[in-house]
Amino acid sequence: MTSYLELSNITKAYGNFTALDNVSLSVEKGEFVTFLGPSGSGKTTTLMIVAGFEKASGGSVRVGGRSISELAPHERNIGIVFQNYALFPHKTAAENVYFPLQMRGVNRAKGLRQAEDMLSLVGLKGFGHRHPKELSGGQQQRVALARALVFEPSLLLLDEPLGALDKNLREQMQIEIKRIQRSLGVTTIFVTHDQSEAMSMSDRIVVFDKGRIEQCAAPLDIYHSPQTSFVASFIGESNLIPATVTNAAARIANSPVLGSFDYAGSDNALADGQEVTLLIRPEHIKLSRNPIEDRKSARMTVETIVNYGDNALVIGRAGDIPMRVRVLGADVVIIKEGEECCISWTPDSVFVITR
Amino acid sequence: MNTFKRWAGILVTVFIAAPLVIVVPMSFSSASSLQFPPPGYWLGYYRAYFTDLDWLIPTWNSIVIASATTLLTMLLVVPATFALVRHKFRGKGVADLMMLMPLAVPHIVMAVGYYSYLGDLGLVHSHMGVILAHTCLSVPIAFLVLSANLKGFDRNLERAALSLGASPTKTFIHITLPILRPGLIISALFAFIQSFDETVVAIFISGRDAETLPRKMFDSIRQEADPVIAVISTLLFFLVLVGIATPYFISTLRSRAPTPSRSPAGAH
Known part of the structure; x- marks a missing residue:
């Protein structure tokens, strides 16, 4: 062909x-x-x-x-x-x-x-x-x-x-x-x-x-x-979290900083112990004061808030991992720069990158 | 400060313009030699210039030599400029230097060199000898003008033409040459003026047979200070003035004219 x-x-x-x-x-x-x-x-x-x-x-x-x-x-x-x-x-x-x-x-x-x-x-x-x-x-x-x-x-x-x-x-x-x-x-x-x-x-x-x-x-x-x-970081905004696959059958990976992760799927066959990068797009992360039930959550220190009006970009750190979160412009009023807040996501917004 | 600048400007203008202010009235003078202010006015020296073969032959010689010099210069400079601007090759630095050398060496030194060199070739006192010598002097000037133009040439224009189906030769004819035309014209004009204006080398090698106008003027001012010199100076001055003013005049006329609603087929 x-x-x-x-x-x-x-x-x-x-x-x-x-x-x-x-x-x-x-x-x-x-x-x-x-x-x-x-x-x-x-x-x-x-x-x-x-x-x-x-x-x-x-x-x-x-x-x-x-x-x-x-x-x-x-x-x-x-x-x-x-x-x-x-x-x-x-x-x-x-x-x-x-x-x-x-x-x-x-x-x-x-x-x-x-x-x-x-x-x-x-x-x-x-x-x-x-x-x-x-x-x-x-x-x-x-x-x-x-x-x-x-x-x-x-x-x-x-x-x-x-x-x-x-x-x-x-x-x-x-x-x-x-x-x-x-x-x-x-x-x-x-x-x-x-x-x-x-x-x-x-x-x-x-x-x-x-x-x-x-x-x-x-x-x-x-x-x-x-x-x-490279593709993940070049196209769109991305949060990249280094992790190790702990249980490929149950789709669980572990990040030294953020702890145990459920991920929904991956195009690639993974093996236990494999080093991977987890991708979460900023718009898939939810920002809240307290942890939300049924979602994997972590604590983030807010460093900068850039408000575009219709949406806002919240930049901060979870442990030593830089994180970016995109929220609706109106929702950003709940937090201020320098504060700590809770970020959370569901397993199907976690994508595994093997290279 | 502003007053100082204004006076400096006036002073410079006066110094530059003074010779012209003097030369033009002197050409209409009735005195038997160059004299300012003129004792009276008449057109006799204009008649003298246009009838006396002693002046007309050098004028003709100058025109022939400058034209031939321009042609020869451009034949050498156009390919050389393309080679030196667009390609990298061994010895390019030396070639670049050699091209510009005649500009750095004093004319009198060049003149002595040509005198003995062309003498050996039997070309002293011939048109060909002067043409060859003048070409050597015109080449660096024409090269400088043209290479500046070529460096500013957007090579994507040629790539575009190639991608649109024009062979390299057609690209050169339809795109490169027309876009470089102003540069080529100016380059040729400088070559022409250089030759037409050149005196030192002409004095050494032109002799009686190939006597150029500047040489004749120089001889004349030494011997009799014939006011015809003022006539020639005036004529040349107005020639240059017309040459400079014409393109400016045309472009002013064009921009004032209402945009014609040309049909696309007729637009050229």
């Missing part, structure tokens, strides 16, 4: 430094896949190898069953949107969008009509005659998107395209890009270091760290069942 885009055992070394270590990935046709990771994690390098601007030290890239590793960038038929958009300053918006068609021998009148149609699709009807410097950041973004899509590329690559936009515009563009991507059904790889962007847009998220793929799964699976503590 082969997928539409196949990366097999891609490695990339710069001298002694390994930028990519055996990266393999399959993407289905029409899928929206996000590469997520901190800077230097290898996500952009992987994208550049797919685009052909970087040469892999080993491994292969196949699109539609055909190897493209030996093709020059201009022979790959891949649309790219760069972070700074890279619009041609000496051409109008319509001429920018016409450029890939021009390179494919489409005549000017027909190509510019097609370019105008594409600009309408991205919501820029009537802006074709403007030069890039006469357009706002969001509009330039749309032109870049139109230009990367007008020639019906086999892949669309987006390299942190929303990084330069302000927050409101960014959210608007997230929705726009998703809409356009769905309507055209183009297979898309989106690179970002913004986890909320990844969560809201992707069919699947590939989490990169130190040149490796840490996990590749649907957004909610990544959030609820992270395979490594």
Whole structure:
């Protein structure tokens, strides 16, 4: 079985430094896949190898069953949107969008009509005659998107395209890009270091760290069942508690600080005595004055309260373990900074991470 | 403090502008040699300049030599700049230094060197000799201008073009070259002016056959101080003024014009 885009055992070394270590990935046709990771994690390098601007030290890239590793960038038929958009300053918006068609021998009148149609699709009807410097950041973004899509590329690559936009515009563009991507059904790889962007847009998220793929799964699976503590801490907020499995059959682990834990489940087979990390998301923890019945509870010293209005983040320590608790903004009035309070959770909000 | 700044500004302006203020009236002077203030005014020296072959031939020589120098300079500098700015190679530091060397060495030293070197090649007193020498002097200037432009060039533009299906050659023609055009023009202009303006090397090697305008002016001021020199200075001054003012004027006109509702097909 082969997928539409196949990366097999891609490695990339710069001298002694390994930028990519055996990266393999399959993407289905029409899928929206996000590469997520901190800077230097290898996500952009992987994208550049797919685009052909970087040469892999080993491994292969196949699109539609055909190897493209030996093709020059201009022979790959891949649309790219760069972070700074890279619009041609000496051409109008319509001429920018016409450029890939021009390179494919489409005549000017027909190509510019097609370019105008594409600009309408991205919501820029009537802006074709403007030069890039006469357009706002969001509009330039749309032109870049139109230009990367007008020639019906086999892949669309987006390299942190929303990084330069302000927050409101960014959210608007997230929705726009998703809409356009769905309507055209183009297979898309989106690179970002913004986890909320990844969560809201992707069919699947590939989490990169130190040149490796840490996990590749649907957004909610990544959030609820992270395979490594890196993924757990990178996606969303997390409380990570080191523990030892004491009774795998009865699903009980022990933390030296917080004592015995019931956990509901784990994707992995666990053995007695195995060292694990327990993940509890801040929104699954309840804050109270006194212990609540039927819930595992611990005492926490509150250090900082950050109130966002609708919700509040309570930061403190249980023993020597830093804890974060997210509560409704109205509920936070029961405690004050410096006080001790009770935190509690149910077994099904405890997720076991083995790595 | 502000008063001081204002006076300093006025003083500097006066010092810079003074030669121009003197030269322009002198060109209309009726005196038989350079003299200020002029005793009377007429256009005789303008007529003299435009009819006397002793002036027209050096002018023509200067134009030919500066044009050829510019062409040769750009042929050398464009590939050299791309190589030095974009690539790493062994001996790059030395190459960089060699490119800029003629800028650091005094012209008189260069002139003596060219005199003996071109003499051995039999190129002294020839157009070709002056062109070669001037090219050596123009290369570092054109290189400095162009490399500053190329360093500021966003390479993602080229990557974008490649990803959109343009071959490296087409990318260069459709994207790199048009975007660098202002830099290329300015670079070429500097090369041209450098050659057109150059006197020291020209005095040493141009001879009678390839006599350039600055050399002729220098000879003339030593021998007879012909007011035609003031005519030429004035003409050059206004030429430069027009050259500087034109782009500014055009851009002002453009920004004042109402945005035309061009059809996208007609927009170019």
